[in-house]
Amino acid sequence: MNKTIARTPAGAGVTTRTIAKAAVIGSGVMGAGIAAHLANAGIPCLLLDIVPTSLTPEEEQKGLTLEHPQVRNRLASKAVAALPKSSTAPLYRADDAARITPGNTEDHLAQLRDADWIIEVVTERLDIKKSILKQIESVRKEGAIVSTNTSGISVNAMAEDCSEEFRRHFLGTHFFNPPRHMKLLEIIPGYDTDPEITAFMVQFCTKRLGKGVVVAKDTPNFIANRIGTYGLLVTLKEMIRGGYTVEEVDAATGPVLGRPKSATFRTLDLVGIDTFVHVARNVYDQAPAGKEREVFAVPEVMEQLVARGWIGEKSGQGFYKKIKGEQGSQILSLHLDSMEYHPVAKVSSGSLEAAKAVKGARKKVKAFLSTPDRYSELAWHVLKQVLVYAAEKLGEIADSVQDVDNAMKWGFNWELGPFETWDLIGLPASVQRMEAEGLTVPAWVKEWIASGNRSFYKTEEGQLFHYHKGAYRGVETEPERISLSLLKQQNRIIRANSGANLIDLGDEVACLEFTSPNNAIGADILVMIQQSVDEVRANYRGLVIANEGRNFCVGANLMLMLMEAQSGDWDEVDDIIHLFQGSMMKLKQLEKPVVAAPHRMTLGGGVEACLPADRIIFSAETYFGLVETGVGLIPAGGGCKELALMISDSHPDPEADLQPAINRVFEMIAMAKTSTSGPDAIRMGYGRPGDTVVMNQDYRIYEAKQAVLEMDRAGYAPRDPGRIRVTGRDGRAVLQMGALSLKQGGYISDHDYLIAKKLAHVLTGGDVPAGTVVSEQHLLDLEREAFLSLLGEVKTQQRMQHMLAKGKPLRN
Incomplete structure (x- = not known):
């Protein structure tokens, strides 16, 4: 069950490896979170930490000594015990914690020889990490993979004193926090890392852990933190230069720019201002003197916030502060000139309203930036510097524009990566404007445009290409990653209406895709379900129900129901319910196999659209529940x-x-x-025999298609x-x-x-x-x-x- 085959680059052969057991050293927030996610994936894990040097009052009261196992294992044991109660929900199910065995680095170090993968997650200090790696080397079995979870310390420097065999099996695995929920995993090979080990880890972490993996170079802060930190520092400098408030900056650097709602300063508060300062200093200390190093100099205001202990949510205040009063809670924002808090002011402008008026990140960004005012100007001045910086660092931090884009999307939750954004705003025209405003654009970008190219990405006949070392290179796609958007570009739509599409997945399997706002179920989707059943009955081997929306389905169209009720049109409401029930029964009675592949929020009517299927392939991150009583x-x-x-x-x-x-x-x-995960949905009783969970959401449509074909080959009989x-x-x-x-x-x-x-x-x-x-x-x-x-x-x-x-x- 735990066997993963890693296919290495052409000519390198095929390595078969098994990760049957793992070990994590360091039981802090990240170490415990990584151990929890390994447990989520069904991998038994040893979690070790140092032996405490003093007793707690509770231990003294119990009469324990420093030699008692309960004391010696305290740090790791407390970390495991805290996992089911954590607000970040690191476990899919509380009982997954049973797969984690706590211990300490003195009594249990020898047990590392049983581990196939050992992950070091200790303090971000080179000397401590080097010391731990030497301890690991003294006991690990030959061939075991060892990795470091570091946000920026050199992977090569850590292992320089270790043997050649150790270095061949050593690399960086930079998980983002929290490890369960953040998709990005940066894998950083060292100079001596065996390419087969890198290839295996990329595939294993993608498929078994469900991660979005990018391969990064061994440079300060790697890819996402390097560009993300640069962007946040540039934003702060532009804020001070233009006299903007905290809330104004967040209004202009959030969803209207294709970024999360936390935007700039809420993100800093969530991450921790002290943590951010540490990351920025890491680049500053290692960057050569010059313009780049100046950008990474920690601003005085951040130094002040750290000195005052105002480091964000974990301290109760940072750039924002929440206070409770008789009238309820109130959010205050920090005025940087006075270092005093004031009530958050509402921010509005033409550009912001233009962005709000359209749906989808691409349309929002275009509408926002094309409506001139002081907020879109702020965003432009930040954006142009980030785009140029990403172009300057290409080749140094990563080889591929796609890796850079994916790192920012998966690690910082951007809707669009830097190079995708550059394409969106118009590459030639934006470069011309940047240069007119005194910015130096990297020569390779100008050469690319001079060669007649107008974008870093292009699609031809359904095949995606991206810039790579002076030419377009086809984006390699695994068979397991079925993209409905690409299939639609290949004209594979069988039927369509305003709320849904029926798409040909190949091999005589069709896919019903919801496309309505929030994928809420209305009459258009119900009609398409009935038409899909007729189409599949006549021409296909089976049906998959899946989509690529942010959420699978948030339920039925609540607004429609309320409007009909308030107008007293009860016959219309009755007809809608009849249509809903009839569509689900028609789906259930189809003489061909039906497989649903839900992901993320699958609520109310979304659950009811899955239950008639013969099988459900849950994404690991599926929040599944019949929630109608809430309304x-x-x-x-x-x-x-x-x-x-x-x-x-x-x-x-x-x-x-x-x-x-x-x-x-x-x-x-x-x-x-509502379930907290796909496995939890099965535990709650929504799973039937044959229902499964796929760790990587990107593979669920493929797995659903395979399930249809499997049932068809076995001689499907209708229920x-x-x-x-x-x-x-x-x-x-x-x-x-x-x-x-x-x-x-x-x-x-x-x-x-x-x-x-x-x-x-x-x-x-x-x-x-x-x-x-x-x-x-x-x-x-x-x-x-x-x-x-x-x-x-x-x-x-x-x-x-x-x-x-x-x-x-x-x-x-």
Whole structure:
């Protein structure tokens, strides 16, 4: 199960390696997070730290000594114990922590000989890292891979005193924090690293750990931190030069520029201003004297903030400060001239409004930069310097423009990398403007334009090319990475409407892609589902349901439902629910295999679109749940029915007690519980036999396609109509009694209780005796009746309005 085959560059042969066990040295935030993610991937991991030199008060009270194992393992043990409670949720499931064995570097160092991969994650000091590597070398087995997680210390300098065999198996693996959630992993080979080891680690970390891997050069801060730190420092200098406020800078350097909402200063507060200062100094200390080194000089204001202890969220204040008052919380921003905090002021302008008026990062950036005012000017002055700097560093920090772009997208959550952004704003015209404004553009960029090229990337006949050492080079794509956007460029759309596409994946497999805003399910998607079933039935071997949106599906079109309810058009609402239920049943009854491949937020109707499939291929990062009660409703697209059917099918003995399982599902839906991951969705009961989790989201469509082909080759037989044994009136009474006790205890409101009663009625099969066997349509009718009844409630409509306006539930 843990075997990964790494294919090396042409002519280098094929190496088969196994990482059956790993070890991490250093149990701080990063070390514990890396160990947790290895555990997520099913890899047993040894986590070691130093032996404490003093007892805690609790240890003294217990009468422990410094020699007691509980004391000697304290640092690693505390780190493991803290993982399930961490706000960053480093584990997919709490019980994954059982794969991590805590220990210390004195008593358990010899156990490193069992590890296939040893990761050093100790203090960012060269002398300490060199010392640890010598200890590792003294016990590791020959051929074991050793890596350092460093944000910028030279990989070659660390291993210079180690043997040649050690250096061949040594490299940098720079995880970004938090390791589970941040996609970027920079792999940094040393001078002596065996190319086969690099190739293996790239593939292993991509497929098994689900990372976006870029290969970086052994230079200060590598790729993402080098460019990201430069950009943040340039932004601060432009802010001071132009007299902008903290909130003005964040307004101009966030989503309108294709960057995260945290923009500049919220990002610094999140990262930690002290951490940022350390990273900046690392480049400053190693860069040659000149213009670049001057940029990396730490600004005085940051020195002041660190000296005052105002280092961001971990200290409670930085560039922003949150205070609590009688009227609720208030956010203050720092005025750099006075070093005093003031209420955050609203920022608005023509350029900002132009960006807000359009959808998608590319359109936002173009609209923003093409509307002249002081905010778009600030963004331009920052952007031009970052683009030129990225071009200057190409070849020094990485060989490929794509690696640079991916590093910034995966490591800093930019929507567009520097070279993609340059293409977007117009390469020749922007270079002309940069030079007119006194900026020196690297010669290779001007030569590239002079040769007749107008972009760093181009697409021809569905093949993507990028600049590489003076020529266009085809972007290598693995068969496992199916790109719907590229397939659409190759004219592989079979059918399309305003909310969905049906796309030919090849090998006679089709893919249903949602394309509506937030992929919310409306009539257009439902119509396309029905048309897709007809098309696949006639011409294809099976169907995949997947898309490449930010989230798979946030549910049904809430606004549409609310508008119809408020206008009193109940026949229209009833028709929509009939259409939804009918579409899901038609999908389920297709005589060809259907596989759903959800990712990230898959809520409400998105779950109901997955449950009729024969299999679900969950992305590891899938947040899956029937959350309709949060807006005063219950699932009505078959969600309740499908879970009741799964319980009935899993208890084939007619005398088996269904009540405990029904209680669990009732609580899950009533409390709008959502999985914290793909594995957690299976644990919650959404998984069926054959359902799996894919670590790398980029591979889920391929895996779903393979599942379709596998079922087809095995001789797919359509499922029989479901027959559902229900708990009836007796089961309903149990559920309602539980809800009543919560209401009487003040834990839920009267309206919550009403919703709970409706949900209980549906899940238990309505007014029938316990043990009655009902049809799927019977439960669908109950779902529809309950949904319509709740939709007519004023308090439900208030909840829907609040969710649409505020993005969070109202408990009324």
